[in-house]
Amino acid sequence: MSLRAPGRQTSPATAAETDTDAWIRVAGLDKTYKARRSEPTVALQGIDLSVRRGEFVSVVGPSGCGKTTMLKILAGLVSRTAGDVQIAGNDVNGPLPEIGMVFQAATLLPWRTVRQNVLVPVEVQGLDKEKYGARADELLEMVGLGEFADSYPYELSGGMQQRAGICRALVHDPAVLLMDEPFGALDAMTREYMNVELLRIWQQSGKTVVLVTHSIPEAVFLSDRVVVLSARPGRIAEIVDVELDRPRDLSVMASDRAGVYVERIRRHFNATSVID
Amino acid sequence: MTTATPAGSTVSDPPGRSPKGSAAVERKSRFDVRERPELLLVPAVFVVLILVWQFLIPLFVDDYVLPVPSSIVDSLIQQLTDPLFWGHLEVTLRESLIGFLIGVGSAILLGTAISQVRLVEKTLMPYVVAFQTVPKVALAPLFVVWFGFGLTSKIVMAAVISFFPMLINVIEGLRAADADRIQMLTVFGASKLQIFRMVRLPSAMPFIFAGLDIGIVFAILGAVVGEFIGAKEGLGYLLLQTNYNFDIAGMFAVLVVLSVLGLLAHFLIRFAQRKIAFWAEESRVIAA
Numbered sequence: 402m403s404l405r406a407p408g409r410q411t412s413p414a415t416a417a418e419t420d421t422d423a424w425i426r427v428a429g430l431d432k433t434y435k436a437r438r439s440e441p442t443v444a445l446q447g448i449d450l451s452v453r454r455g456e457f458v459s460v461v462g463p464s465g466c467g468k469t470t471m472l473k474i475l476a477g478l479v480s481r482t483a484g485d486v487q488i489a490g491n492d493v494n495g496p497l498p499e500i501g502m503v504f505q506a507a508t509l510l511p512w513r514t515v516r517q518n519v520l521v522p523v524e525v526q527g528l529d530k531e532k533y534g535a536r537a538d539e540l541l542e543m544v545g546l547g548e549f550a551d552s553y554p555y556e557l558s559g560g561m562q563q564r565a566g567i568c569r570a571l572v573h574d575p576a577v578l579l580m581d582e583p584f585g586a587l588d589a590m591t592r593e594y595m596n597v598e599l600l601r602i603w604q605q606s607g608k609t610v611v612l613v614t615h616s617i618p619e620a621v622f623l624s625d626r627v628v629v630l631s632a633r634p635g636r637i638a639e640i641v642d643v644e645l646d647r648p649r650d651l652s653v654m655a656s657d658r659a660g661v662y663v664e665r666i667r668r669h670f671n672a673t674s675v676i677d
Numbered sequence: 678m679t680t681a682t683p684a685g686s687t688v689s690d691p692p693g694r695s696p697k698g699s700a701a702v703e704r705k706s707r708f709d710v711r712e713r714p715e716l717l718l719v720p721a722v723f724v725v726l727i728l729v730w731q732f733l734i735p736l737f738v739d740d741y742v743l744p745v746p747s748s749i750v751d752s753l754i755q756q757l758t759d760p761l762f763w764g765h766l767e768v769t770l771r772e773s774l775i776g777f778l779i780g781v782g783s784a785i786l787l788g789t790a791i792s793q794v795r796l797v798e799k800t801l802m803p804y805v806v807a808f809q810t811v812p813k814v815a816l817a818p819l820f821v822v823w824f825g826f827g828l829t830s831k832i833v834m835a836a837v838i839s840f841f842p843m844l845i846n847v848i849e850g851l852r853a854a855d856a857d858r859i860q861m862l863t864v865f866g867a868s869k870l871q872i873f874r875m876v877r878l879p880s881a882m883p884f885i886f887a888g889l890d891i892g893i894v895f896a897i898l899g900a901v902v903g904e905f906i907g908a909k910e911g912l913g914y915l916l917l918q919t920n921y922n923f924d925i926a927g928m929f930a931v932l933v934v935l936s937v938l939g940l941l942a943h944f945l946i947r948f949a950q951r952k953i954a955f956w957a958e959e960s961r962v963i964a965a
Contacts, residue, residue, distance in 0.1 A: 476864050508858055510876065512882075522865040524875075525865045
């Protein structure tokens, strides 16, 4: 867990895209939903993306642009129509054990304690309960839920539940952390707090993160790069390198440089006059 | 945000309402009459009804048609001190419980198969729906013909009548699992069996307990109806005997015993539900 990702200096986007040992590789990805009575819907078209090991990448875009579909394809939950998707050298044709995922709702099981919830991936994948039990405790300690390990989810606030959800996504030490609008249901204050927490967790764990969000400032604050998708069909409109110094705190967001990034990304939304 | 220690970070968690606080408040007001006026009103209504029955009704209705509460209590005490009565009670209890276990057990097995295997569902569901519309009580004479005047016909009746509410609850319950929870387990690589064990079964627990609750009351009903048709012992038989003898107070005494039996069974199952499916009542508190 103390493993820090090596070489986190931001490099030009072009370098990343030609990087052959990229940790996540998406090439020529198309997704078309076939409908019985109407025209097929093209959700994603020609997506090419490479993510380096330890990188934090966000995906933003207008409503219905297919950003959640893209994440679900990475997670192996949704099949693709065309293209290649690789994670840590494995072709994605179903859920990979290398994946940890955080969902829009915390999705904790109410009949399990917080600790038992965090250990769900360990149980499912038949990993060593003792070894990973210690890791679960460590993670809960790290997100400040140590004393709530034996509580049940209904005893926790929304933000605490989502933090437990993040622990669950990390417990089996996955190569990649996928996050699907994880803070969308939280109030603004809690959300900012969770963003800071997430940065801290990311820095301590050194995971590769792909985060889908509809908050542009959130994407800028957290990410090394922000992938901007266009309205349907979802294509990559731009990949923005966020060259703000790390470690970051919330004061960064008041800076002019952050504002420039936010504006630059927002322009894409204004062009289509659809704001998520 | 400088949250160095874990303890510090929980304290500074913005949605700072104490998660355990509401439980404490609930406990305090549980027996507070101002919070729950029904704690006073329910017994009050009971007392008023009994008083009206004891002192007002006899002015209009003869005692041998509708006996007053005091004669029912007399009759009840007489019954409870009679070893013969306890024999009848034991027979009915045995019939109900065995029938209940058979009915509920087979409903759980069949319901699981129907909810999990498409082919079983498609094949058997029409029959389930068809049999469900049959008034089960009307089958009792048939069962007496088939299985005789002994315990068996009553056990079959109790089993059949407690089977259907349980079956419907098992099928509904196993389908009630939240799609997001199933997706969550899928991402982490869970097999179908693991998803069943870790999400579908626990999700069905509140439904299964609802089925048990209805089922146990129905099983007692089934046993008593079976005894009506043809039996030499049991509370249903006793009910008919008192009826033939025009011992209306005695009938009421048996009815009181049957009601208490149903109530006890109901509370026993509610107690088990609180212990086993403890999350069901609190689960609506879980934030989206």
